[in-house]
Amino acid sequence: MYTITVIPGDGIGPEVMGATLDILKASDLEFDFQEARAGYACFEDTGTNLPDETVEMAKNSDATLFGAVTSVPEQKTVGSILALRKKLGLYANLRPVKSYPGVKAVYDDLDILIIRENSEGLYSEIEEYTEEGATALRVITRKASERISHVAFTEALKRGKKRVTAVHKANVLRKTDGVFRDSFWKVASEYNQMDDYRDIETDEFYVDAAAMFLVTDPYRFQVLVTTNLFGDILSDEGAGLVGGLGMAPSANIGDNNGLFEPVHGSAPDIAGKGVANPAAMILSACLMLNFLGEHQEAFKLEEALINVLEQGKYLTPDLGGTSTTEEMARAVREIF
Amino acid sequence: MYTITVIPGDGIGPEVMGATLDILKASDLEFDFQEARAGYACFEDTGTNLPDETVEMAKNSDATLFGAVTSVPEQKTVGSILALRKKLGLYANLRPVKSYPGVKAVYDDLDILIIRENSEGLYSEIEEYTEEGATALRVITRKASERISHVAFTEALKRGKKRVTAVHKANVLRKTDGVFRDSFWKVASEYNQMDDYRDIETDEFYVDAAAMFLVTDPYRFQVLVTTNLFGDILSDEGAGLVGGLGMAPSANIGDNNGLFEPVHGSAPDIAGKGVANPAAMILSACLMLNFLGEHQEAFKLEEALINVLEQGKYLTPDLGGTSTTEEMARAVREIF
Ligand SMILES: CC(C)[C@H](C(=O)O)[C@@H](O)C(=O)O
Ligand SMILES: CC(C)[C@H](C(=O)O)[C@@H](O)C(=O)O
Numbered sequence: 001m002y003t004i005t006v007i008p009g010d011g012i013g014p015e016v017m018g019a020t021l022d023i024l025k026a027s028d029l030e031f032d033f034q035e036a037r038a039g040y041a042c043f044e045d046t047g048t049n050l051p052d053e054t055v056e057m058a059k060n061s062d063a064t065l066f067g068a069v070t071s072v073p074e075q076k077t078v079g080s081i082l083a084l085r086k087k088l089g090l091y092a093n094l095r096p097v098k099s100y101p102g103v104k105a106v107y108d109d110l111d112i113l114i115i116r117e118n119s120e121g122l123y124s125e126i127e128e129y130t131e132e133g134a135t136a137l138r139v140i141t142r143k144a145s146e147r148i149s150h151v152a153f154t155e156a157l158k159r160g161k162k163r164v165t166a167v168h169k170a171n172v173l174r175k176t177d178g179v180f181r182d183s184f185w186k187v188a189s190e191y192n193q194m195d196d197y198r199d200i201e202t203d204e205f206y207v208d209a210a211a212m213f214l215v216t217d218p219y220r221f222q223v224l225v226t227t228n229l230f231g232d233i234l235s236d237e238g239a240g241l242v243g244g245l246g247m248a249p250s251a252n253i254g255d256n257n258g259l260f261e262p263v264h265g266s267a268p269d270i271a272g273k274g275v276a277n278p279a280a281m282i283l284s285a286c287l288m289l290n291f292l293g294e295h296q297e298a299f300k301l302e303e304a305l306i307n308v309l310e311q312g313k314y315l316t317p318d319l320g321g322t323s324t325t326e327e328m329a330r331a332v333r334e335i336f
Numbered sequence: 337m338y339t340i341t342v343i344p345g346d347g348i349g350p351e352v353m354g355a356t357l358d359i360l361k362a363s364d365l366e367f368d369f370q371e372a373r374a375g376y377a378c379f380e381d382t383g384t385n386l387p388d389e390t391v392e393m394a395k396n397s398d399a400t401l402f403g404a405v406t407s408v409p410e411q412k413t414v415g416s417i418l419a420l421r422k423k424l425g426l427y428a429n430l431r432p433v434k435s436y437p438g439v440k441a442v443y444d445d446l447d448i449l450i451i452r453e454n455s456e457g458l459y460s461e462i463e464e465y466t467e468e469g470a471t472a473l474r475v476i477t478r479k480a481s482e483r484i485s486h487v488a489f490t491e492a493l494k495r496g497k498k499r500v501t502a503v504h505k506a507n508v509l510r511k512t513d514g515v516f517r518d519s520f521w522k523v524a525s526e527y528n529q530m531d532d533y534r535d536i537e538t539d540e541f542y543v544d545a546a547a548m549f550l551v552t553d554p555y556r557f558q559v560l561v562t563t564n565l566f567g568d569i570l571s572d573e574g575a576g577l578v579g580g581l582g583m584a585p586s587a588n589i590g591d592n593n594g595l596f597e598p599v600h601g602s603a604p605d606i607a608g609k610g611v612a613n614p615a616a617m618i619l620s621a622c623l624m625l626n627f628l629g630e631h632q633e634a635f636k637l638e639e640a641l642i643n644v645l646e647q648g649k650y651l652t653p654d655l656g657g658t659s660t661t662e663e664m665a666r667a668v669r670e671i672f
Pocket of ligand 2: 171172208415417418568599
């Protein structure tokens with residue numbers, strides 16, 4: 001029995017979450033779904049976009065599912081997702097860039113994993129106004145850089161990937177990305193000596209070159225590991241290559257917790273219409289199942305979704321169909 | 337008579353430069369090309385990758401053509417191109433993302449201009465080692481943000497563009513990109529009141545969303561204006577969409593100077609073989625001609641290149657042909 005904290009959030013968040021929970025409830029596993037609040041509506045009701053209670057629940061559950069939130073400019077704090085990543089110590093952000101059948105995309109055969117450092121870099125929240133404007137501090141530590149490099153190698157092995165590529169801008173950010181780069185190569189040299197890892201190649205690219213090669217020759221990449229904001233940008237670019245945010249899930253992982261969320265936002269323009277694509281949320285649930293060690297259920301769920309995509313009968317409008325979120329999710333549930 | 341400082345640099349730099357100068361010499365204009373040094377070979381010979389003399393020559397000429405340089409890690413200074421941008425006050429980096437015929441690309445009908453702030457941001461060179469790693473300071477000023485926004489609107493008008501889009505990450509970098517964003521909207525509101533600019537729309541995107549939409553729906557964008565490193569990344573992504581760095585020129589513009597360079601580097605892997613694609617350098621010369629006010633010659637030169645691309649007879653290997661740099665350039669020169 002798994003205790004899962006469920007944070008539907010705002011906009012299409014509750015819609016894709018509801019649809020995904022319905023599917024999970026049909027699995028052979030037992031879940032205790034505990035709903036918690038965060039985001040804009042929560043802020044309006046309670047005065048905070050992230051109640052302590054939500055953080056506590058997430059900390060004490062086996063995993064957390066997060067829908068999407070609308071940000072709260074009035075509160076002048078970071079978004080609730082950034083605060084959750086920090087408070088739960090979720091230092092690794094895993095963002096698969098994977099092609100699925102029936103999805104209009106630039107590439108229909110990609111399966112890359114972008115691993116984004118999730119705790120520092122330009123997300124340090126150390127910003128100051130100056131006389132002339134403002135400054136922000138990009139913080140890169142050896143500890144976080146080594147830690148995320150470890151994740152890259154262990155994830156590569158788990159997924160049968162044969163290459164890990166570090167992405168940085170050490171030609172300009174000589175010190176900060178010098179630290180990131182050196183940490184990566186230090187960790188790489190350790191893994192290179194381990195039997196299981198010996199045939200995993202290592203490589204590096206400047207972030208601008210990586211942004212270009214993702215478009216022109218993504219087959220160079222299998223597992224990409226990079227700093228926080230570069231990972232933010234490259235993973236959205238990658239999502240674009242395989243059909244956009246409707247298909248992009250993510251895992252935020254720490255030593256003791258995992259939080260799983262679609263990369264898309266709350267999409268106020270289509271919220272309430274019941275037509276949001278549930279795939280990114282369903283795939284986020286797959287990542288959660290894998291995190292819980294339920295690899296077979298994860299595999300079955302992804303296969304069920306692929307099946308529905310291949311059939312092409314129950315697709316939401318963004319995928320070229322006319323189905324509702326509910327209908328598409330029901331089709332997945334029936335196969336699963 | 338125009339005095340042009342010519343910096344061939346390293347690797348394929350001298351090859352594409354030589355080919356491009358041969359074409360320019362065939363024009364009706366009179367040029368005095370003055371060669372200057374920078375880069376790796378220069379460092380080996382003189383102990384510096386950017387002699388003062390080169391900077392002086394560039395300052396005192398009508399424009400500068402820059403090939404490509406190999407960086408000099410030993411010198412522990414920034415690359416010569418970064419130093420030139422700074423020393424010449426070249427605060428605007430114009431990077432067209434334009435499709436050309438016969439070039440294998442994701443899109444064959446793009447004509448976007450990315451305008452990259454070229455003087456600050458994460459290129460501040462304010463980096464420090466700390467106990468745990470290192471920090472870099474991202475510096476955003478109102479002055480530079482307004483200045484680059486002005487460039488965006490005036491370039492949009494010159495090129496008949498109907499939309500200017502600011503790209504930032506003000507949801508996370510609330511202060512620095514808050515300054516950039518506010519500066520942009522301040523300048524936008526000024527231009528919106530001017531007759532000539534009234535029908536230019538204004539818009540904004542987060543950098544991650546922009547990275548995605550450049551892939552899935554680039555038609556949203558006409559002129560993009562952004563901070564230094566975001567511009568570095570997005571313009572390489574854009575180059576990827578229209579066929580890669582072989583086709584990507586750029587202009588570095590200040591109040592008193594202009595420096596024009598292909599986005600590609602010195603490409604040591606193909607240097608010396610005489611097969612580098614000269615198109616990015618030729619297109620950089622087009623940008624220079626436009627900067628000098630020689631719009632008709634610029635137009636003619638671009639048309640000549642387009643003609644050669646359409647013919648498909650004299651193309652370098654990266655474009656699917658078997659011609660040398662020289663042969664492709666000669667074909668352009670004969671039409672020009
Ligand atoms: C909403 C925003 C703060 C967030 C980020 O920048 O990390 C989002 O873009 C993401 O990628 O999860
Ligand atoms: C070579 C490097 C320093 C440079 C930059 O980062 O600006 C290059 O990538 C560019 O885009 O001109």
